Amino acid sequence: ETGVTQTPRHLVMGMTNKKSLKCEQHLGHNAMYWYKQSAKKPLELMFVYNFKEQTENNSVPSRFSPECPNSSHLFLHLHTLQPEDSALYLCASSQSTGMSALHFGNGTRLTVT
Amino acid sequence: RKEVEQDPGPFNVPEGATVAFNCTYSNSASQSFFWYRQDCRKEPKLLMSVYSSGNEDGRFTAQLNRASQYISLLIRDSKLSDSATYLCVVNPSSGDKLTFGTGTRLAVRP
Numbered sequence: 001e002t003g004v005t006q007t008p009r010h011l012v013m014g015m016t017n018k019k020s021l022k023c024e025q026h027l028g029h030n031a032m033y034w035y036k037q038s039a040k041k042p043l044e045l046m047f048v049y050n051f052k053e054q055t056e057n058n059s060v061p062s063r064f065s066p067e068c069p070n071s072s073h074l075f076l077h078l079h080t081l082q083p084e085d086s087a088l089y090l091c092a093s094s095q096s097t098g099m100s101a102l103h104f105g106n107g108t109r110l111t112v113t
Numbered sequence: 114r115k116e117v118e119q120d121p122g123p124f125n126v127p128e129g130a131t132v133a134f135n136c137t138y139s140n141s142a143s144q145s146f147f148w149y150r151q152d153c154r155k156e157p158k159l160l161m162s163v164y165s166s167g168n169e170d171g172r173f174t175a176q177l178n179r180a181s182q183y184i185s186l187l188i189r190d191s192k193l194s195d196s197a198t199y200l201c202v203v204n205p206s207s208g209d210k211l212t213f214g215t216g217t218r219l220a221v222r223p
Binding site for chain 2: 040041042043045048056058090099101102103104105106107
């Protein structure tokens with residue numbers, strides 16, 4: 001149903017692992033985002049890409065590395081994560097940045113052991 | 114003061130009740146406003162944008178009060194299916210960063 005698809009839905013990884021989250025949007029949007037949602041906290045913006053150029057890095061630790069090869073695909077590469085990085089990671093897209101509403105994927109629930 | 118602030122609730126109301134949530138924002142230059150709905154363990158979904166003149170979509174009415182820097186969401190004739198967390202979202206400037214509130218939880222009981 002959603003025009004934004006995220007894989008995997010669930011991921012368990014150790015602190016020494018390297019993994020990647022994938023997001024694809026089929027809405028023809030120009031902007032893509034990564035958000036982090038932890039329990040009892042508001043959604044935290046991590047990265048913004050507009051026309052596949054990164055326009056926002058919200059002081060995210062370097063163990064999170066985004067990649068946007070084109071306007072339809074967005075990756076989040078993970079390495080040497082910490083247990084406190086366990087959260088729901090949501091990808092979103094919008095027609096343009098700022099004024100446009102966001103369309104979210106169904107998220108990847110990440111557990112770091 | 115938080116950029117976007119909401120009462121976390123929960124609001125427990127019977128079916129058929131009218132319920133209203135407010136959300137305050139700190140930046141008077143904020144330009145766009147939205148209400149999102151998030152069901153348990155699901156992604157947020159856009160409920161409605163909030164326009165300066167106020168807007169209505171069926172049982173839902175959204176209003177913006179720039180002078181007092183808050184937006185509101187009114188739900189009439191609550192249904193069981195309205196049970197969810199309602200997220201207030203504000204663009205505090207003309208840039209990229211939509212800011213989310215922590216959400217207000219609504220539980221509608223039979």
